[in-house]
Each structure stands twice: as structure tokens, then as C-alpha cells.
Amino acid sequence: MNSFAPRVALVGDRSPNVRAHTRIPALLTALAERERLVLDAYWIPTEEAEGSEESLAGFDAIWLVPGSPYRSEAGALTAARTARERGIPFLGTCGGFQHALLEYARNVCGLTSAGHAETGSGAGDPLIVPLACSLAGHEGTVRVTAGSLAEQALGAERTVERYHCSYGLSPAFLGVLREHGLRFTGVDENGEVRIAELPGHPFFLVTLFQPELAGDGDRAHPVIKALAGAARATRRPQVAETSSVPWTRRLSS
Template identity: 50%
Template sequence: MPASMFKPSLRIALVGDFNPAVIAHQAIPQALDNAALEIGVRADYDWLPTPEVNSPEDLVGYDAIWCVPASPYQHDEGAFIAIRYARENGIPFLGTCGGFQYSIVEYARNVMGWKDAGHAETESEGRLVIVPLVCSLVEKSDVINLAPGSKIAAAYGREEIEEGYRCSYGISEQFAEAPGQQPLAATGWDNQGAIRAVELTDHPFFVGTLFQHERNALKGRPAPLVEAMLRAARE
């Protein structure tokens, strides 16, 4: 077979506790397959249950890491290890819904020095950087305004999108007001100014969204951030 017929192969770690009843988990393989076809690569993915992620060595060899929805996770530390490994080693990373929330906690603890940062779904003490939303976003869609020049805006090719959610927790005001000049930047907001997406400005591709755009694959629509993650992994 001519060399030109071979497609680059990418290894993707899907960090989270697979549940066939979770709609996002049903959609993720299709979103990856569609994105891989679109950009001309082969995406081989492994579901890594959080109890099986016990050290950075468990992530070695993966070209990208996706911390998937459906939290709380069975083993929170497994999710935090994966997020930190991707952040510190320049590994393309996507965190959606629960993955977004846990990436905020990880950043607060290990970059901002808020060692007591926590998630209100599983903790009641400390600086809760993820708290219940004023209005639940379970099975709801909403408009998100994207920062000009951001990676997420580039992926979508526009600065206003509408996506669906299945979540009841988001970023606290305390955290939203704190990062300032930190590399972690808010790059997506709803019409009321609540943060719905973040990215690291000093990382090849590290994006977190509260919404679950991967579910578009079940409706025959593209998942732009999955394509962008694979493009970053290919490079």
C-alpha cells in the first residue's frame, strides 16, 4: 500500500467512568470518528476509568486527553492527575461539563495555590470554586458569546454559538473574579456574563466547556472542538 494511503494515528485518552446510559458517552465515539474523518487521521481512543488513573505514567503515550462528562467521578484524583498531566506537558486537552469543572478545581489548587479549592457537588468546606448554578442547565440550550481570537472561536469560525447543556454546577463568583492575568482565560460567556468556556493561553490546546457540544454528533452535526483537539494532537 502506498505510504500516502496511510493516515496518521492518534491515541486519545477518554478519562471518565463510562456509562452507556449517559448521552454524552454515547456521542463521544461518533464525535471522534467524525472529526478524525474530517481532518484525515485515525483516532484510536481508550476509556480510562478514573480509578485506573493513579499516576502520570498511566497517561504516557496518549496524543490528547479528554476529561469527559458524568461527574462526580468514581476517583476524583484520577481526573485531577489527567488534567494536570495534560496542562503541564502541553498535551492537547478537552474538558466538557464535569471535565470543565474539574479542570477549574485543578487549576485553582495547583497553579493559583488555593489548596482548599473544591467542588460543591462533593465538598462542603474550603474555597468552593464550582458551585450550584442559579438556574440548572439540565437538557437546556443557550447562546454562548466567544472571545475574539480565542482557540474556541477559531474552532467554530464565529463568535456566537448555541449549544446544549446537562449540568447543575458552574464557576463561582470568587473564582471568576480571581485569575486576572493568569494564563487561564475565560473565552465563552452566556448573555448574562456567566463563564461557560475557558482556555489556557500558554498551551497548544487546553479548552474546557460547561456545555456538551459532542452530543451534536448524534444529530449528524460536527463537533468543532473535537476537530480542533485532534488537529492540535496531529501537530
């Protein structure tokens, strides 16, 4: 692996039964071969991410991958919070979308009891709730806000994306999340949120759809390419040495 390649933490509980996980290695290979965007990727189980803010901060990008419910909700939230607070390029997909919003609600909006209906976490009304119609195995149109980070990454104001989820954001929390700075820049045909981003951050983008499932796997989805580009653009010289990262579970292992 090129020692000067940006390093990305793939935070999630890797499983051969999660299709998105099995596709990621080929997608990153395609990024390197087609786009010349080489990433040094490490798999970080959520249990190891929990309480590891300083080590996660040594990465050039953090990708909170699908696979909810995670073995450690706290670890998933740590990944999102570290990226948000440290200005590290961040992509959250499917479960990553859900937990990035949960982290934001608790730590920025002060909704400390906000929870996730799938796991029963939180003492208050759930922020993440069952979708009216499950999207597992479905695809649908997403309308993207012009001029947004999402539009810049996708290169279009309308796209068709694939899903594998049954939970999304409760509309009851849209107002408070907006008031505290979060921007919703992608919705389905019914106006339900599918993309969110954080203005002022170098790159903070979350999608309910799974870009890992797009196409036949021989070309990385535009939002994955955008994350790689952001990691390269913001890469810090002081994290060039692999020894600063305690994990050795590289993508190829």
C-alpha cells in the first residue's frame, strides 16, 4: 500500500452476510484503478471504535458503513462525533445515516434521550423510526438540492438509488435538527429525507440509501468517490506514519 495514500476508517461490524461489506473492497479497487484515488482502508469494529476518539482522529476520512444494529451503538456514535468535531471527511450510509443523525441530535441539539426504534435505545421519543414502507431490496428516486454538497458529489439534481433498510428519520425532529445547523438536501418523491449534510464542515454527508449497492460493482458510486477526494484534499502530513494507528485490520485482510 502506498504510504502516502489517505487512510480511511471503515467503521462497522464486517460480515460476509452484509452485501455492502462484500462490495466495498472491489469498489475501492475500482477507485484506485479508474480514478487514481488510492485509499489505505482499515476495518474498525464498532466495539473497538467505542472510546477511541484520539485514534479515530488519526484517519483522513471515516466511513460509517451499513450493518445496523451495530454491536456497539456507542462506537458508531463515537465515529460520527469524532468526524464532526475534528473536521474529518465523513460518509455515513444506511445505518451510518441513522447514527450520524442520532449523534447530532444528542450532542448538538441537546436531545440526550433521543433513541433508535430498532434497538430501543434512548428514553424519549425515537429519532429513528420504522419507515412507513420498508425499503429493503428496493430502489427509488432521490431529488437533490441544487448547490448542495450532495449535488456537487452526485453531479445531478435527480438520481435513482438502492436501499436495504427499514428505518429512517422521524419527521417530528426535522425542525430542531435544521435549527441547529443540519441541512437536508435529498428527499424521495414523497418528501421523506434521504440525504443530510453539515454546512461548514470539510465533508460531512450521510445517505439513507446504500451507494455500495449501485451498479455492478466495477465503478465506485459518486459519493464514495467524493469521500475519497475529500480525504486526499484534507490529508494531514502529521498522520502519514501508520504507527500512529493502533489497528492493523487493513481492508485486504
